[in-house]
Amino acid sequence: QISLKESGPTLVQPTQSLTLTCTFSGFSLPSPGAGVGWFRQSPGKAPEWLALIYWDGDERYRSSLKTRLTITKDTSKNQVVLTLANIQPADAGVYYCAHRRLGFGELFDNWGQGTRVTVSS
Amino acid sequence: DILMTQSPSSLSASLGDRVTITCQASQDITTYVSWLQQKPGKAPELLIHDASKLEIGVPSRFSGSGSGTHFSFTITSLQPEDIATYYCQQYDTLPITFGQGTRLDIK
Numbered sequence: 001q002i003s004l005k006e007s008g009p010t011l012v013q014p015t016q017s018l019t020l021t022c023t024f025s026g027f028s029l030p031s032p033g034a035g036v037g038w039f040r041q042s043p044g045k046a047p048e049w050l051a052l053i054y055w056d057g058d059e060r061y062r063s064s065l066k067t068r069l070t071i072t073k074d075t076s077k078n079q080v081v082l083t084l085a086n087i088q089p090a091d092a093g094v095y096y097c098a099h100r101r102l103g104f105g106e107l108f109d110n111w112g113q114g115t116r117v118t119v120s121s
Numbered sequence: 122d123i124l125m126t127q128s129p130s131s132l133s134a135s136l137g138d139r140v141t142i143t144c145q146a147s148q149d150i151t152t153y154v155s156w157l158q159q160k161p162g163k164a165p166e167l168l169i170h171d172a173s174k175l176e177i178g179v180p181s182r183f184s185g186s187g188s189g190t191h192f193s194f195t196i197t198s199l200q201p202e203d204i205a206t207y208y209c210q211q212y213d214t215l216p217i218t219f220g221q222g223t224r225l226d227i228k
Contacts (some may be wrong), residue, residue: 037217046208046219047165062216098163104170105153106212111164 001027004036004097004112010056011118022080022097029075030055035100036080037108038071038081042093052100053080092119123147123211127220133228140196142223144209149189153213156185156194159222160205170196201227 008020022036029036034055041047050059051071070083074121084091094116098108124147134140144154152172159167167176169185172192182197190220204227209220 046222048219049215049217054214060215101170104212106215106217107153107155107167107170107175108212108217109167109170111166114164 002099002110004099004110006097006115007118008093008095008115010116011120012087014088014119015086018053018082018084018091020082020084020095020097020107020115020117022078022082022112024078024097024099027099029078029080031102032056033100033102036073037098037100037106038080038082039096039098039108039111040091040093041096041114042090045093046052047096050084050095054100068111071093087119089119103114122216123150123214123218124197125209125218125220127223128224129211130215130221131224133226134199135228136199136201138199140195140199140203140206140225142209144192144194144220146192146211150211150213153211153222154185154187154192155210156183157208157210157214158203158205159208165208197220199225199227225228 004024012018036050037052039047039084040048053071068085073080095110096114101107101109126145148165154172156169159165173185185194206222
């Protein structure tokens with residue numbers, strides 16, 4: 001059974017960096033085709049895709065955030081880490097990580113519960 | 122980026138009603154569309170992928186159809202537990218993009 005859980009700070013000051021960790025179970029990220037993605041959602045808005053890391057270490061980013069985002073993986077810990085630099089109030093929201101289904105392109109089938117991030121000084 | 126135009130943005134219906142939501146993609150995405158349900162305070166949940174394929178465990182009153190640029194999602198007999206916001210999503214091309222969402226409530 002696939003499970004993911006996000007963790008990280010709930011309050012971040014403007015201009016600081018936000019580091020979120022996705023800890024997962026039920027699948028192996030080194031398996032060919034595997035991937036973990038990050039999404040975020042502002043109140044009352046649709047989710048927004050942020051980044052994706054594949055089993056082979058390839059990374060993909062939302063173009064508008066590319067200069068601020070970094071995604072990494074630690075396969076020994078079954079974790080994927082997302083870092084967002086120079087955080088601003090517009091970055092507040094709920095951040096989710098999700099599992100990329102094997103053999104279905106960029107389909108994400110299991111989402112974590114989400115972690116809420118507030119940006120305030 | 123592929124734009125997903127979803128309508129309506131909100132919908133009120135009675136229990137037992139048939140409910141349909143539509144989604145139009147700004148370019149041909151074959152059938153790389155999924156539909157997600159999100160209840161307040163919860164993560165989105167995948168209901169349908171490949172435009173019409175139901176996820177395991179999802180009730181058969183949910184269905185999806187379409188290909189190319191026009192897609193639809195239907196609940197054949199609305200139940201109280203279906204109250205949620207529904208999103209279409211394309212996964213043909215990165216960036217993955219979502220429709221604006223349809224908030225469904227009971228009339």
